Amino acid sequence: MDRIYLYVPPEEYAGVEAYGASWDEDAKCWYVPEHLSPAVFSRWVEDEGSEFGISSDEAFVVSAKGECVQCRREIEVVCIYCESGVDVERDEPLMRFTVSAIWAIDEVLAAALARWPLFRRELREDIDEGCFANHCAHCGAVQEDYRLHSEPGDVFFNVAEAEPGSIALVPLTGRVRLSGDYAFGV
Numbered sequence: 001m002d003r004i005y006l007y008v009p010p011e012e013y014a015g016v017e018a019y020g021a022s023w024d025e026d027a028k029c030w031y032v033p034e035h036l037s038p039a040v041f042s043r044w045v046e047d048e049g050s051e052f053g054i055s056s057d058e059a060f061v062v063s064a065k066g067e068c069v070q071c072r073r074e075i076e077v078v079c080i081y082c083e084s085g086v087d088v089e090r091d092e093p094l095m096r097f098t099v100s101a102i103w104a105i106d107e108v109l110a111a112a113l114a115r116w117p118l119f120r121r122e123l124r125e126d127i128d129e130g131c132f133a134n135h136c137a138h139c140g141a142v143q144e145d146y147r148l149h150s151e152p153g154d155v156f157f158n159v160a161e162a163e164p165g166s167i168a169l170v171p172l173t174g175r176v177r178l179s180g181d182y183a184f185g186v
C-alpha cells in the first residue's frame with residue numbers, strides 16, 4: 001500500500017501528532033499510519049487550493065437499483081451526493097448536488113468507494129484515465145453517468161427529493177475532495 005502523506009504546516013505538528021500521525025524521517029513528512037483511517041486526517045490530506053474542484057464535509061454515496069443498458073438485468077448503481085460543499089476554484093458554496101463524470105477523487109473518497117468496486121474508472125483506449133462510472137455486475141457493461149443524471153426520471157436526477165425507499169444514502173466520514181460535474185436537479 002502506498003503511504004498517504006499529509007500536508008501539515010509546522011504550527012500544526014503537535015495537533016497532527018495528537019491525532020496519531022506518524023513521522024517519516026527520510027521524507028520529513030507526516031503520514032497516515034496503517035491502523036488509522038485517512039478520514040481522521042482529512043484536513044491535512046490535501047493542500048489548500050489542491051487539484052480538486054469540489055470539497056464537501058457532508059457527502060454520501062447514493063445507492064439505487066437500475067437496469068443494465070446492455071443485458072437489462074437489475075443492478076446496483078451509485079453516485080456521490082453532497083448536502084453541502086464548495087466549488088474550490090470559484091470559492092462558492094454549493095448545496096444539495098450530485099457529482100457526475102468524476103475524474104479525480106482524494107484518498108478519503110477512494111477508501112470509501114472500495115465498498116463499491118463496480119463504480120470505477122471506465123477504461124478507454126482514447127484517453128489515459130476515464131471518468132468513474134458504474135459497471136454491470138452481470139455483463140460488465142459501462143453505465144454512462146449521463147444516463148443516470150441528466151433527465152427528470154433518471155435515478156440520480158433529483159436525489160434531494162427522491163421517493164423514500166428508492167435510494168439509500170451512505171454517509172461518508174470527514175471531508176472528501178473530488179473533481180467532476182455537479183448538478184442540482186430541479
Ligand SMILES: [Zn+2]
Nearest residue numbers: 068071136139
Ligand atoms: Zn449487464
